[in-house]
Amino acid sequence: MPNGFSFALLGADGAARLGEFRTPHGVVQTPAFMPVGTQGSVKAMRHRDLEEAGAQIILGNTYHLYLRPGDPLIGRRGGLHRFIGWPHPILTDSGGYQVFSLADRRKITEDGADFRSHLDGSPHLLTPEAAVDIQARLGSDIAMVLDECLAYPASRDEAAHSMERSVRWAARCRTRLMEIRDGSASDVGATNPGQAQFGIVQGGVFQDLRDQSAGAAIDIGFEGYAIGGLSVGEPIDLMYAVVADTARRLPEGQPRYLMGAGTPADLVECVARGIDMFDCVLPTRNARNGQLFTSEGRINIKNARYAEDDGPVDPACHCYTCRTHSRAYLRHLYMAGEMTAGALNTLHNLSFYLDTMQRIRDAISFRTFDRFRQEFLRSASRLSLDS
């Protein structure tokens, strides 16, 4: 374990786990949801809104921060925490996912990913070592290894070759981090000596490849393990099955992070399968599009039925939006194109997600998780109340 990061398993209820991890910027209770702060800001939120909603950790996107304002600038300003004024834990991804999304603007080789910036077309090379160095300068509390992101569907051969490359990249990432830790790469300008590094399990929907990938990651040795390459279009039952089988392969004493998921139901279902950490743009992006998550299902605030509805978005919610404003007003703000609509909606959706995580933790603690799960799936996970 490096200085600064540790994980403690505090309880369990079936496969669901209650825990906490410590970082140089504070403690995070798990299961945890991490709001996505793409460019060093969770869209439409101020930091104090995040604190109020109950966020203990946020995610920063290395690809975006690398391109603008640049990791050297952020490093000179003392790292990402200091630059953005967020004193709590931060996890950064490796930048790989965004680079792979660039489609015809990138080319993958064994060395890394050649790509052209979506901002100005400038050429860049993202190697495993570069992904480590960039994140070291950003100084996040948890850095992710660079992995190859497989599209769905993929053949078993494609999945195997991709997974094997990801294993080789993961080893290079770990080697590079060790050089930074032992001082032999001091020119990198790392800003957080307590930074942890998580490995990522790939292998598509092929469980033997997933097992092989998990084993290789564990052999390399990381402070935590993520499951990548899911929530990319595969059937939901298949995703849940891969999550369950893969989580089972990971060390009990370290955190397990399901990348890029998901819906409220996904959070509950994957906690039930042993996951500790989540991130997703769903609550923030959907808020800006007028879709709100409630304890009784999703609503689209632009629906005409809310034009004269004096009630709050969710009577069970205690967030500022629900305490202060009616559905009628929120609909008006949305229809009128006011940016405050995005702010109020995002505050609600993130409050709903983070409240859900708190209720999950409480339920595991009281060993009532299965009852909570059944009730939750009957109400909050309904897709829409509008039709």
Place this chain on the structure above:
Amino acid sequence: MPNGFSFALLGADGAARLGEFRTPHGVVQTPAFMPVGTQGSVKAMRHRDLEEAGAQIILGNTYHLYLRPGDPLIGRRGGLHRFIGWPHPILTDSGGYQVFSLADRRKITEDGADFRSHLDGSPHLLTPEAAVDIQARLGSDIAMVLDECLAYPASRDEAAHSMERSVRWAARCRTRLMEIRDGSASDVGATNPGQAQFGIVQGGVFQDLRDQSAGAAIDIGFEGYAIGGLSVGEPIDLMYAVVADTARRLPEGQPRYLMGAGTPADLVECVARGIDMFDCVLPTRNARNGQLFTSEGRINIKNARYAEDDGPVDPACHCYTCRTHSRAYLRHLYMAGEMTAGALNTLHNLSFYLDTMQRIRDAISFRTFDRFRQEFLRSASRLSLDS
């Protein structure tokens, strides 16, 4: 005086006045600045941000609210305060200014203003009586009479004819309000029985017309008086002179409102000439464009010189933005197109405006207003620190 509205003059320092007015939704200390909440929302601000910045009253634009979501809907929801969830005082304009801005989409007759909606091209007729009825349904604490807004420059004849029409319209507005108050127009659906009504002095830059307009308004009798048709392109010294001479003509025991002004220097200079109330989009609109007001002058946060500036926007400011974030981060958010940039910048600019009003009130109270004014004009009113 109607039930619900009263003004008290609490002190003076030269022509500068300290006072307060009471409304059905609370007290406002004057001199006061009213943030503009065009569509029932001060752009990029949540209500609690406004309260924190020190806003005691906000302005709603009747034209926008009439078109969307419509005054009948707002009336059914109990009025504008209840609809938007703002429990403090609200002033509404008459809608005239926006209608006159429609240029070739409107036609003015003695009856009122025929116009087509900027949203969908639908035809509408805004008469003096309609402007009163709409604002009665909105239920603002202070309603404005419908006046004709004169473009600058205008000939003396044009200014005279326009002013005379405004006087006739003002009389019709007052008559209509009296019908609402005495119950003979109960079908209007007024939502605030304590609503006050302000007259508006017009007359362009011709002081004899201004005097005539002020006299006519006083003869009709309103709860307060506004000076309209300034800050429309005339030289600043001319504006200040008209303000001084017109304010002098208005009753000492009633509030005086300079519509649509202004810069920080305008606020101080016009308080010095006897003005009690202001509104302007400058702090909010400029914030969204990256221009920030500080105690040492304006800055454009997009300027490259701020890219690595760890200091706050304004070291003398105590707002959340200045307490939490650096110029470097605010510049990054602006350049990255994050909507949080608008929110943080607006919170700062409004805090600066409202702090300035508090400092003005303190200075009048301590009879040090002239010293404050000289110091303020030497520092905060500088146009730019960037060049």
